[in-house]
Amino acid sequence: MCYPHETLIHCTFSLILVAATLHLYSNRLSGTIPSTLGDLNAAQKIIMHFNQLVGSMPEEVCALTEQGGELEQLVVSCGLSSGPDCDCCIDCIDL
Numbered sequence: 001m002c003y004p005h006e007t008l009i010h011c012t013f014s015l016i017l018v019a020a021t022l023h024l025y026s027n028r029l030s031g032t033i034p035s036t037l038g039d040l041n042a043a044q045k046i047i048m049h050f051n052q053l054v055g056s057m058p059e060e061v062c063a064l065t066e067q068g069g070e071l072e073q074l075v076v077s078c079g080l081s082s083g084p085d086c087d088c089c090i091d092c093i094d095l
Contacts, residue, residue: 009057024048025075033084035060045073049093053077061089 022043029051037046038060046061053076064071065088076084078092086092 021045022047025049026050029053031055033058033061037061038063040064042070044070045075046071047073047075049075049077051077055084057084057086057088062086065090 020042022045023042025047026049029048030053032055033048033053035058040046041064043064046053057074057076060069061074063069065074071090073091074086074089075091075093076086076089078086078089
């Protein structure tokens with residue numbers, strides 16, 4: 001259920017907390033990656049290349065790739081001076 005005070009992205013994340021694969025690539029997303037993405041502890045794949053994301057990958061998301069985590073594939077765009085910094089990303093799509 002989405003509440004009027006929630007942003008579309010926050011509401012969407014709330015609805016897909018049990019998703020195994022989250023494809024966010026090529027959606028013209030911009031801004032920073034929300035730490036609430038780390039709530040997707042059942043996610044096996046998070047794919048978000050070809051967007052205009054900036055900043056650093058939140059620690060909460062990186063924790064999903066660590067030992068015991070389900071996340072097998074975390075993909076962002078690389079090669080951009082303003083692209084997201086992601087030391088924990090499993091794949092990097094070169095632009």
